[in-house]
Amino acid sequence: MDTANATKAAIGPIRRETLQHSAVAELRAMILAGELPPGSRVPEMQLCEQLGVSRTPLREALRILASENLVELRPHRGAVVTPIDPNEIAAIFEVMEALESLAAGLACRKGTEAEFAELDALHDQLVAHFQTGNRLAYSTVNRRVHAVIVGMARNPALETTYAGFAAQILRARSLANYDADRWQESLTEHEGFMTALRRRDAAAAGALLAEHSRQTAKAVLRALRGNGAGSGSGDAASGAA
Amino acid sequence: MDTANATKAAIGPIRRETLQHSAVAELRAMILAGELPPGSRVPEMQLCEQLGVSRTPLREALRILASENLVELRPHRGAVVTPIDPNEIAAIFEVMEALESLAAGLACRKGTEAEFAELDALHDQLVAHFQTGNRLAYSTVNRRVHAVIVGMARNPALETTYAGFAAQILRARSLANYDADRWQESLTEHEGFMTALRRRDAAAAGALLAEHSRQTAKAVLRALRGNGAGSGSGDAASGAA
DNA sequence: AATCATCATTTTGTATACAATCTGGCACAA
DNA sequence: TTGTGCCAGATTGTATACAAAATGATGATT
Numbered sequence: 001m002d003t004a005n006a007t008k009a010a011i012g013p014i015r016r017e018t019l020q021h022s023a024v025a026e027l028r029a030m031i032l033a034g035e036l037p038p039g040s041r042v043p044e045m046q047l048c049e050q051l052g053v054s055r056t057p058l059r060e061a062l063r064i065l066a067s068e069n070l071v072e073l074r075p076h077r078g079a080v081v082t083p084i085d086p087n088e089i090a091a092i093f094e095v096m097e098a099l100e101s102l103a104a105g106l107a108c109r110k111g112t113e114a115e116f117a118e119l120d121a122l123h124d125q126l127v128a129h130f131q132t133g134n135r136l137a138y139s140t141v142n143r144r145v146h147a148v149i150v151g152m153a154r155n156p157a158l159e160t161t162y163a164g165f166a167a168q169i170l171r172a173r174s175l176a177n178y179d180a181d182r183w184q185e186s187l188t189e190h191e192g193f194m195t196a197l198r199r200r201d202a203a204a205a206g207a208l209l210a211e212h213s214r215q216t217a218k219a220v221l222r223a224l225r226g227n228g229a230g231s232g233s234g235d236a237a238s239g240a241a
Numbered sequence: 242m243d244t245a246n247a248t249k250a251a252i253g254p255i256r257r258e259t260l261q262h263s264a265v266a267e268l269r270a271m272i273l274a275g276e277l278p279p280g281s282r283v284p285e286m287q288l289c290e291q292l293g294v295s296r297t298p299l300r301e302a303l304r305i306l307a308s309e310n311l312v313e314l315r316p317h318r319g320a321v322v323t324p325i326d327p328n329e330i331a332a333i334f335e336v337m338e339a340l341e342s343l344a345a346g347l348a349c350r351k352g353t354e355a356e357f358a359e360l361d362a363l364h365d366q367l368v369a370h371f372q373t374g375n376r377l378a379y380s381t382v383n384r385r386v387h388a389v390i391v392g393m394a395r396n397p398a399l400e401t402t403y404a405g406f407a408a409q410i411l412r413a414r415s416l417a418n419y420d421a422d423r424w425q426e427s428l429t430e431h432e433g434f435m436t437a438l439r440r441r442d443a444a445a446a447g448a449l450l451a452e453h454s455r456q457t458a459k460a461v462l463r464a465l466r467g468n469g470a471g472s473g474s475g476d477a478a479s480g481a482a
Numbered sequence: 483a484a485t486c487a488t489c490a491t492t493t494t495g496t497a498t499a500c501a502a503t504c505t506g507g508c509a510c511a512a
Numbered sequence: 513t514t515g516t517g518c519c520a521g522a523t524t525g526t527a528t529a530c531a532a533a534a535t536g537a538t539g540a541t542t
Contacts (some may be wrong), residue, residue, distance in 0.1 A: 020525080055494095056297070056526055063308075075259050078494070078534095091395075095340070095402065098340065158332065259494095261495080286522095294497095297497065298496065298497095316524085317504060317525075486540090488537105500528095501526075509516105510515105510516085512514085512516095
């Protein structure tokens with residue numbers, strides 16, 4: 001059957017993406033880009049004509065996004081883009097700290113030479129973007145560095161969980177441009193755990209990445225709370241960062 | 242959340258649960274009970290008449306279960322109950338170890354006296370069930386102990402993530418009755434981390450719960466692989482437990 | 483004037499009908 | 513016999529129509 005498919009595929013790459021799948025991708029992009037701001041209502045019919053699909057695939061897409069915590073579904077009351085609750089973000093960072101530490105340790109033991117080389121290359125880009133002052137490029141490469149480290153852990157469960165939390169944090173960051181001083185600190189911390197990674201020192205790398213995560217959390221949360229951009233109601237928010 | 246629901250329910254228990262929601266609950270129960278065995282195909286129409294709902298809510302329910310990794314959806318090819326892949330389970334246990342350790346540490350700092358008392362009571366039940374030889378009751382209480390600890394961490398993100406992984410592990414356990422010797426070991430480990438928890442010793446509790454998780458992983462994976470019940474293809478499975 | 487009940491509008495939840503795709507088997511030719 | 517192309521059945525993806533619930537406004541009553 002490979003030959004049959006190959007023949008057909010060679011002639012025409014049969015468009016084979018379900019509408020719901022592309023709807024999920026598009027909506028997720030919209031939300032992560034801040035196009036649909038946190039807390040905004042998301043009427044189904046409006047999105048239908050916006051995306052050019054009917055309600056059925058759109059609703060299924062919303063269910064998927066709800067499972068990623070990108071939207072909230074209230075029965076009979078519609079969907080809203082999940083508001084950024086500083087307490088939720090603080091909680092996510094608590095878990096992220098553990099995940100990054102785990103990832104770093106596993107990466108030291110399971111990463112390939114090629115991956116370590118890629119990490120080095122990415123880190124060089126990071127330094128370059130810092131010196132150029134290109135903030136957007138820096139944070140893009142920054143995310144990629146962490147993603148590569150997580151990937152090196154050879155753990156799909158970890159990877160999926162990490163990606164979900166990373167998306168939430170990205171959303172939180174986008175609405176609170178955080179401290180400029182933090183930039184220098186961040187790079188210094190990157191230098192630190194990169195050194196540990198180059199030595200394949202699992203314990204040190206884990207500890208340093210955890211510390212990096214903790215400092216990032218502190219900065220993001222300070223920006224979030226200072227900004228007052230969140231829509232959540234504060235509670236036991238103190239002890240988190 | 243119980244209190245909020247209780248308030249409304251107290252005035253008028255307007256039993257209005259959407260069909261999709263109850264369909265999710267019922268299907269999830271079926272899957273976790275092993276009624277729908279891992280790997281089995283799940284034709285939509287068959288489930289429709291079995292649950293007495295139409296395809297629309299059922300499909301949305303399947304999407305939700307897919308996001309929990311309880312079913313897999315292949316486009317145009319239907320859904321199957323997610324097969325138990327020992328490598329996947331090993332990966333989940335790796336993450337669980339980190340999560341349990343995190344939870345124990347946080348629980349020591351954030352748990353209330355009432356919760357610690359509840360833990361003690363549950364532990365007593367655990368001992369009783371062990372002495373009685375009631376294995377089913379033991380494992381039920383066992384799960385509850387861990388759930389309470391996780392709940393004491395006051396971290397919704399952690400709680401949700403933990404619950405998802407716990408469900409997967411439960412499924413894996415159900416199809417491989419694991420070692421009887423393990424039972425005694427398990428109880429001993431429970432005694433250990435309970436002692437640490439009573440002292441509110443976050444570091445020790447974290448370490449002991451991580452160790453407990455690691456030992457459980459080893460036993461479950463040995464049973465899984467010995468049984469040959471999984472459908473996955475083996476790879477880099479060795480270093481996990 | 484304020485409060486409560488009632489109703490119309492709007493939005494979501496569900497069912498069903500139609501279109502596209504996959505699977506398996508059959509006939510036909512080499 | 514073996515391989516290929518094609519067709520029929522079954523299953524999924526999508527659209528639309530209908531039912532139920534929530535929201536907001538309107539009017540009556542106190």
